[in-house]
Amino acid sequence: MDQDSPQPEAPKPASSRRVPKLKPKEFLILLVVAIIVVAVASSFYLFDQYKKTKAELTKLKANPSEASQQEAKSLIEKVGKLVNLPEGEQPTVATITDIERLKDQAFFAKAKNGDRVLIYTQARKAYLYDPIADKLIDVAPVNIGTPSATPRR
DSSP, X not given: OOTTSOOOOOOOOGGGXXXXXXXXXXXXXXXXXXXXXXXXXXXXXXXXXXXXXXXXXHHHHHOHHHHHHHHXXXXXXXXXXXXXXXSSOOOEEEEOSOXXXXXXXXXXXXXXXXXXXXXXXXXXXXXXXXXXXXXXXEXXXXXXXXXXXXXOO
């Protein structure tokens, strides 16, 4: 080979390659563009969530009983995973909102506001459920007496 002919340079190892440094003005422009992109993307996401929520709210306002039925069905499924519930009966579902009124009853001794109660009148059972902890707190028999005739005087 000829010594005067240029020889191809061997590639430099990755550690010796230098990343070009950005000038402060270029860095600022890049930062502003990145902030704008993030702001626009999050705005689109939040607007999409707003539209979904608004559509769901409109649906719930149109038929509120359907919403409560869906909520009760979901609650029954959750509690049904924890214990065998009576079949063939739709329970009465209630939410505890003022535990102070119920504290004197033994069934509600461990209850707190927000807990749910499922009452099966035909099976004569009540279930106390904590939706936050996803725990069944208590099960008790329900004593529903038949209305008795008041004695006449």
